Amino acid sequence: MTVIYKRVALIGLGLIASSMAHAMRAYGLAGEIVGYARSPETRMVALDIGLCDRVCDTAAEAVADADLVVLAVPVGAMGPLAEEIGPYLMAGATVTDVGSVKQAVIAAVAPHVPKGVHFIAGHPLAGTEHSGPRSGFATLFQNRWWLLTPADDTDPVAIARLRSLCEGMGANVDTMDAPHHDLVLAVTSHTPHLIAYTMVGVADDLRRVTDSEVIRYSAAGFRDFTRIAASDPTMWRDVFLSNKEATLDILGRFTEELFALQRAIRLGDGDHLHAYFTRTRAIRRGIIEAGQDTSAPDFGRSTPAAAPAGN
Amino acid sequence: MTVIYKRVALIGLGLIASSMAHAMRAYGLAGEIVGYARSPETRMVALDIGLCDRVCDTAAEAVADADLVVLAVPVGAMGPLAEEIGPYLMAGATVTDVGSVKQAVIAAVAPHVPKGVHFIAGHPLAGTEHSGPRSGFATLFQNRWWLLTPADDTDPVAIARLRSLCEGMGANVDTMDAPHHDLVLAVTSHTPHLIAYTMVGVADDLRRVTDSEVIRYSAAGFRDFTRIAASDPTMWRDVFLSNKEATLDILGRFTEELFALQRAIRLGDGDHLHAYFTRTRAIRRGIIEAGQDTSAPDFGRSTPAAAPAGN
Numbered sequence: 037m038t039v040i041y042k043r044v045a046l047i048g049l050g051l052i053a054s055s056m057a058h059a060m061r062a063y064g065l066a067g068e069i070v071g072y073a074r075s076p077e078t079r080m081v082a083l084d085i086g087l088c089d090r091v092c093d094t095a096a097e098a099v100a101d102a103d104l105v106v107l108a109v110p111v112g113a114m115g116p117l118a119e120e121i122g123p124y125l126m127a128g129a130t131v132t133d134v135g136s137v138k139q140a141v142i143a144a145v146a147p148h149v150p151k152g153v154h155f156i157a158g159h160p161l162a163g164t165e166h167s168g169p170r171s172g173f174a175t176l177f178q179n180r181w182w183l184l185t186p187a188d189d190t191d192p193v194a195i196a197r198l199r200s201l202c203e204g205m206g207a208n209v210d211t212m213d214a215p216h217h218d219l220v221l222a223v224t225s226h227t228p229h230l231i232a233y234t235m236v237g238v239a240d241d242l243r244r245v246t247d248s249e250v251i252r253y254s255a256a257g258f259r260d261f262t263r264i265a266a267s268d269p270t271m272w273r274d275v276f277l278s279n280k281e282a283t284l285d286i287l288g289r290f291t292e293e294l295f296a297l298q299r300a301i302r303l304g305d306g307d308h309l310h311a312y313f314t315r316t317r318a319i320r321r322g323i324i325e326a327g328q329d330t331s332a333p334d335f336g337r338s339t340p341a342a343a344p345a346g347n
Numbered sequence: 348m349t350v351i352y353k354r355v356a357l358i359g360l361g362l363i364a365s366s367m368a369h370a371m372r373a374y375g376l377a378g379e380i381v382g383y384a385r386s387p388e389t390r391m392v393a394l395d396i397g398l399c400d401r402v403c404d405t406a407a408e409a410v411a412d413a414d415l416v417v418l419a420v421p422v423g424a425m426g427p428l429a430e431e432i433g434p435y436l437m438a439g440a441t442v443t444d445v446g447s448v449k450q451a452v453i454a455a456v457a458p459h460v461p462k463g464v465h466f467i468a469g470h471p472l473a474g475t476e477h478s479g480p481r482s483g484f485a486t487l488f489q490n491r492w493w494l495l496t497p498a499d500d501t502d503p504v505a506i507a508r509l510r511s512l513c514e515g516m517g518a519n520v521d522t523m524d525a526p527h528h529d530l531v532l533a534v535t536s537h538t539p540h541l542i543a544y545t546m547v548g549v550a551d552d553l554r555r556v557t558d559s560e561v562i563r564y565s566a567a568g569f570r571d572f573t574r575i576a577a578s579d580p581t582m583w584r585d586v587f588l589s590n591k592e593a594t595l596d597i598l599g600r601f602t603e604e605l606f607a608l609q610r611a612i613r614l615g616d617g618d619h620l621h622a623y624f625t626r627t628r629a630i631r632r633g634i635i636e637a638g639q640d641t642s643a644p645d646f647g648r649s650t651p652a653a654a655p656a657g658n
Contacts, residue, residue: 112617161564165631181564210563220560223550224569230612231542232571234605236627238597239534241604249531251633252521253472253492258535260543260571266631269624276612276620286549287609291602293552294545298598301541301587306423309587313580316547320476320577322562 040201041130042067045102047095047117048109049073049082050268052134052160054172056106057087059205062174072098073169074109081169096124104201107133107145112274115144122148130154130194136221136271138185138214140278146187154194156186157214159221160207165266178206185214222282226275227290230283232264233272351512352441353378356413358406358428359420360384360393361579363445363471365483367417368398370516373485383409384480385420392480407435415512418444418456423585426455433459441465441505447532447582449496449525451589457498465505467497468525470532471518476577489517496525533593537586538601541594543575544583 044066046053053071060066071088072095073079083091092098099105099121107114114133125131131149135141138157149155162180164171182202186195199209212220239250239258254262276283300308355377357364364382371377382399383406384390394402403409410416410432418425425444436442442460446452449468460466473491475482493513497506510520523531550561550569565573587594611619 183564220564224561224564227549228546228569228572230608231546231605233624233627234601234608235539235542236630237623238538238600238604240626240630241600250535251630253494253531253535258539260575261539262627262631264571265624265627267624267628269621269628272624273617273620277615277617280612280615283612284609287605289549289552290545291605293549294542294598294602297541297545298595301591301594304588304591306584306588309584310580312548313544313576313578313583315551316544316573316576317578317580319547319551319562320573 038064038200038204039067040065040197040204041102041104043102044069044104044106045098046071046088046106046108047073047098047121048107048113049078049087049169050108051163051167051171051176053106053108054082054087054169055162055174055176056108056172056205058172058174059177060201063204065201065204066104070098070102078169085170087169087172095121099124099126099129101126103129104198105129105131107131107135110268110271110274111135111137111141111278112270114141115148118145118148122150125150125153127152128154130156130198132156132158132184132198134158134160136225136275137279138217142185142187142214154191156184156190156195156198158182158184158198158202159217160202161225162207163267165263167268167271175206177202180207182207182209183217184209184211185217186211218279219282219285222279222286226279226283227286229264229267229272230276230287231290232261235261236265349375349511349515350378351376351508351515352413352415354413355380355415355417356409357382357399357417357419358384358409358432359418359424360389360398360480361419362474362478362482362487364417364419365393365398365480366473366485366487367419367483367516369483369485370488371512374515376512376515377415381409381413389480396481398480398483406432410435410437410440412437414440415509416440416442418442418446421579421582421585422446422448422452422589423581425452426459429456429459433461436461436464438463439465441467441509443467443469443495443509445469445471447536447586448590449528453496453498453525465502467495467501467506467509469493469495469509469513470528471513472536473518474578476574478579478582486517488513491518493518493520494528495520495522496528497522529590530593530596533590533597537590537594538597540575540578540583541587541598542601543572546572547576 046057049071057069060069069088070090070092071082072092079091082088095117107117109117114135131153133141136159142157146155160177160182162176202209357368360382368380371380380399381401381403382393383403390402393399406428418428420428425446442464444452447470449470453468457466471488471493473487513520
């Protein structure tokens with residue numbers, strides 16, 4: 037239990053910020069936690085559940101005297117927010133963000149960060165399909181990666197301090213440059229999300245299969261897609277618009293591969309399919325060995341303990 | 348606890364059959380459970396863990412005097428298996444299968460089922476990414492759907508009896524015609540699996556992103572895809588080859604929709620993306636309300652209880 041920042045300002049009080057509030061409090065990492073959200077309703081909920089020590093009515097007020105400012109708003113809102121708070125940032129403070137895209141956020145935010153304030157862009161690879169101030173929990177970052185993409189000339193002491201905070205909340209920290217981050221995430225997160233959204237949309241459009249059938253018979257497969265496709269629409273719109281180049285690049289490769297498999301199905305080329313599916317299975321093993329998921333059956337979800345209803 | 352069949356023969360001892368063995372035993376639904384698998388190693392494991400009351404060396408021996416025979420082999424193996432056991436089926440017995448495709452299985456199996464034996468094709472919508480005789484557990488079918496696709500002239504008493512067995516194992520039972528089943532499953536299961544396999548394959552091919560990066564940073568999104576893409580390669584090869592028409596139909600719609608979203612990203616059409624993502628979110632709510640998944644955060648997986656390592 038070491039206080040790492042005396043005052044942390046959380047701007048935007050969704051899943052990530054509210055989980056940070058719970059985690060920082062649980063592990064005693066912040067002296068005071070100050071919050072702000074644009075929506076009065078969100079601020080009211082935050083007050084109501086005691087999420088922060090203080091909830092402010094403006095972002096400028098929230099960042100005053102904060103030695104850490106966390107921008108936790110959709111990627112598209114980062115620039116205007118940075119412009120608004122820039123003049124109120126304390127000298128020596130650190131500003132970070134939790135956006136899923138890094139090059140676009142850095143381009144939008146950095147120009148508004150005054151000299152003497154450290155800007156270290158970041159991205160915790162953690163989430164659920166829920167959003168809003170009530171969705172946070174203290175263990176969200178436990179054993180998850182938190183990627184930092186600082187500029188080359190960033191003060192190493194400021195980086196080390198932010199790293200301690202992330203590690204204090206249970207995360208593993210890695211640093212990389214922003215363009216590489218955006219490519220890695222296009223593969224591991226952005227394109228999979230777009231694909232899941234698409235598949236769920238197709239099911240919804242298909243009038244020959246009723247909605248209730250799709251919903252009732254959504255055993256493993258589609259069910260996992262709907263979970264991904266339930267993520268926050270505003271956040272994801274901004275991700276795709278601001279990581280356009282890498283996402284389109286990976287999407288191109290994806291459709292190329294998909295057409296090859298589609299052709300194998302049409303031609304009845306079972307060997308091609310079997311070899312492909314065998315190769316992808318090995319990747320899954322790597323993820324379990326890397327500790328990023330469980331090998332428990334039923335996709336890691338708990339099985340009901342009750343006896344069967346029938347008979 | 349009512350014995351529904353005096354002797355059940357399980358042919359093929361993978362995830363589904365081994366789960367049936369556990370469930371029938373746990374709920375007292377079968378007088379005797381007899382098993383057979385083509386691989387001597389699988390038979391040995393089944394003996395070793397006491398999965399069945401008896402493990403036979405041939406399928407013909409296993410089905411002798413069984414009043415229920417369950418074909419639980421990959422879809423492509425159903426026809427030859429039915430031909431092999433046809434002459435040994437007991438008059439009045441019921442034959443069912445658990446394949447993910449119904450039209451192709453019916454076409455392959457029905458010709459080998461003698462008059463006086465009831466053939467009722469079926470498909471439990473339950474599974475995990477694990478396979479083999481050790482992967483089964485008694486609650487796999489709990490609150491999951493078991494679809495039966497009997498021919499119009501099937502004996503209703505035989506259908507009701509098989510339905511009781513499925514319900515006794517905790518499943519909800521529905522009947523539909525085979526072509527409709529294959530279309531519904533192409534949407535809810537087969538196409539999602541193909542897409543997940545493809546995405547995981549793309550990640551593996553991408554040399555600019557190292558394997559370890561893909562594995563380390565596989566937070567929500569890609570992680571769910573790898574889970575799906577870890578399913579049994581032989582089973583899935585057979586599914587795609589035998590439900591070719593419906594899968595290619597749905598794949599066509601999928602690529603159409605994907606291209607529309609891709610275009611919206613390229614043109615920066617945020618409204619289109621936001622509206623699409625909002626619509627798909629609603630489907631997820633329907634699935635939770637239908638009781639086919641949990642609304643727990645972190646995608647229903649348990650969060651680690653331990654304190655953070657850092658600090």
